[in-house]
Amino acid sequence: MKVLGIESSCDETGVAVYDTAIGGAAGLRAQALYSQIALHADYGGVVPELASRDHVRKLLPLIRQTLAEAGLTTADLDGVAYTAGPGLVGALLVGAGVARSLAWALDVPAIGVHHMEGHLLAPLIEDDAPQPPFVALLVSGGHTQLVAVDAIGRYRLLGETLDDAAGEAFDKTAKLMGLPYPGGPQLAKLAEQGVPGRFKFSRPMTDRPGLDFSFSGLKTQVLLAWQGSDQSEQTRADIARGFEDAVVDTLAIKCERALDATDCDTLIVAGGVGANARLRARLVEMCAARGGRACFPRPALCTDNGAMIAFAGALRLEAGQHEDAAIRAVPRWDM
Ligand code: KG4
Numbered sequence: 207m208k209v210l211g212i213e214s215s216c217d218e219t220g221v222a223v224y225d226t227a228i229g230g231a232a233g234l235r236a237q238a239l240y241s242q243i244a245l246h247a248d249y250g251g252v253v254p255e256l257a258s259r260d261h262v263r264k265l266l267p268l269i270r271q272t273l274a275e276a277g278l279t280t281a282d283l284d285g286v287a288y289t290a291g292p293g294l295v296g297a298l299l300v301g302a303g304v305a306r307s308l309a310w311a312l313d314v315p316a317i318g319v320h321h322m323e324g325h326l327l328a329p330l331i332e333d334d335a336p337q338p339p340f341v342a343l344l345v346s347g348g349h350t351q352l353v354a355v356d357a358i359g360r361y362r363l364l365g366e367t368l369d370d371a372a373g374e375a376f377d378k379t380a381k382l383m384g385l386p387y388p389g390g391p392q393l394a395k396l397a398e399q400g401v402p403g404r405f406k407f408s409r410p411m412t413d414r415p416g417l418d419f420s421f422s423g424l425k426t427q428v429l430l431a432w433q434g435s436d437q438s439e440q441t442r443a444d445i446a447r448g449f450e451d452a453v454v455d456t457l458a459i460k461c462e463r464a465l466d467a468t469d470c471d472t473l474i475v476a477g478g479v480g481a482n483a484r485l486r487a488r489l490v491e492m493c494a495a496r497g498g499r500a501c502f503p504r505p506a507l508c509t510d511n512g513a514m515i516a517f518a519g520a521l522r523l524e525a526g527q528h529e530d531a532a533i534r535a536v537p538r539w540d541m
């Protein structure tokens with residue numbers, strides 16, 4: 207089955223074609239991504255109306271480009287998958303409207319995909335992917351969740367953040383130290399120059415049982431450290447390193463607990479923060495030490511992309527799932 211995937215939930219327009227007959231990483235026939243970062247940079251965050259308009263501008267050219275790169279035409283498509291939520295409603299409606307219309311015109315099924323299920327399944331696009339059961343750590347700008355995956359489509363929430371998501375904490379912390387939007391990757395880059403241990407921040411909620419997270423207090427700790435410092439470049443890097451170490455440590459401690467609680471030895475990690483090099487190294491090490499395995503998608507498939515939506519949609523369509531012709535956009539939606 208060749209499925210076109212469309213992602214437009216926030217500030218990236220992502221398109222891809224996944225071919226289940228090929229499978230694995232090679233099944234990803236082509237993908238294209240347009241990031242709106244420059245558009246929103248002056249505002250320090252995503253402006254929903256501008257995001258919607260830019261998706262309108264970019265989506266059809268990206269679909270044409272992706273099909274051309276895959277050597278396919280619309281007539282080759284067996285289905286269309288789109289992100290139905292959660293996300294910005296106007297942005298979601300653009301992807302949903304285009305996907306539904308295209309599917310109707312081609313007389314193929316369309317399917318709405320949960321954005322976080324897209325993230326969760328992204329590691330399975332890669333070759334040598336693990337099969338459930340496993341534990342998934344979902345760490346994006348809007349979510350931080352630990353999920354027990356008993357089978358594809360059978361998910362149990364083990365824990366989640368009570369306030370800021372991990373990516374949100376990265377972004378807000380970067381902003382308060384004057385780094386440009388989007389701050390997460392910039393802060394991670396700066397941390398590479400930082401001296402470990404000069405600034406030590408807490409590992410929130412690791413001193414009590416449970417699998418929930420809380421990251422909002424960390425940014426206050428960083429603010430106080432930053433305001434009380436000489437605010438030099440080196441200090442900024444050292445604080446960034448201290449912050450990153452605190453988040454990575456906290457996530458690793460909770461992941462290990464989740465593996466213990468579920469008696470699993472495989473961890474998969476997905477979502478934008480999964481692109482963080484220090485987090486990847488730490489989780490690989492933690493899992494290896496207990497005889498298990500940590501799996502990640504390549505960094506480009508950690509952040510928002512069309513491939514994960516094409517893949518998740520293809521699995522659902524192959525399992526025989528169908529929907530009526532309604533255009534679905536669900537801004538708030540539990541997985
Ligand atoms: O999954 P994603 O692209 O979009 C959402 O669904 O939210 O995740 C974006 C988040 C942002 O908060 C961004 O700062 C963070 O992922 N992020 C990173 C890194 N790359 C992206 N955070 C830390 N280190 C990175 N290398």
Ligand code: ZN
Binds near residue numbers: 509
């Ligand atoms: Zn995302």
